[in-house]
Amino acid sequence: MRYQFKAHLTAEGDLYHVEVIVGYKKISVSCDCEAGRMKKPCVHAMGVLRGDRHAFSQGDMDGLQKHLAPTRLGEILARYERETAQLEKQMRELRDALQKRHTEMEKFLRDGFPTD
Numbered sequence: 001m002r003y004q005f006k007a008h009l010t011a012e013g014d015l016y017h018v019e020v021i022v023g024y025k026k027i028s029v030s031c032d033c034e035a036g037r038m039k040k041p042c043v044h045a046m047g048v049l050r051g052d053r054h055a056f057s058q059g060d061m062d063g064l065q066k067h068l069a070p071t072r073l074g075e076i077l078a079r080y081e082r083e084t085a086q087l088e089k090q091m092r093e094l095r096d097a098l099q100k101r102h103t104e105m106e107k108f109l110r111d112g113f114p115t116d
């Protein structure tokens, strides 16, 4: 089964096309935005899979969601979102720690290194 959606998600009003193919044992999704063409998890593809209705002007979202409900997709998306949120938090903490080290070294270079 093939589902097609149109997404308007940019300030410039660009129109993207998202397609979901629900096959026998596989769900395929594609989007023609820049990230989607590079097979990255773009907001449009993720939005369609999550059933984010208001972001799409055309497409049978009810039909797609009914089709996806019995699959493991919800579980896979939830795990992806949980793990990426956790990794992004760790990256922020590492970036802060790195910045702190740089700031400390800048202070030593500016004011001198302690000798004791």
Ligand SMILES: [Zn+2]
Pocket (backbone or CB within 6 Å): 016, 031, 032, 033, 034, 035, 036, 042, 043, 044, 045
């Ligand atoms: Zn996209």
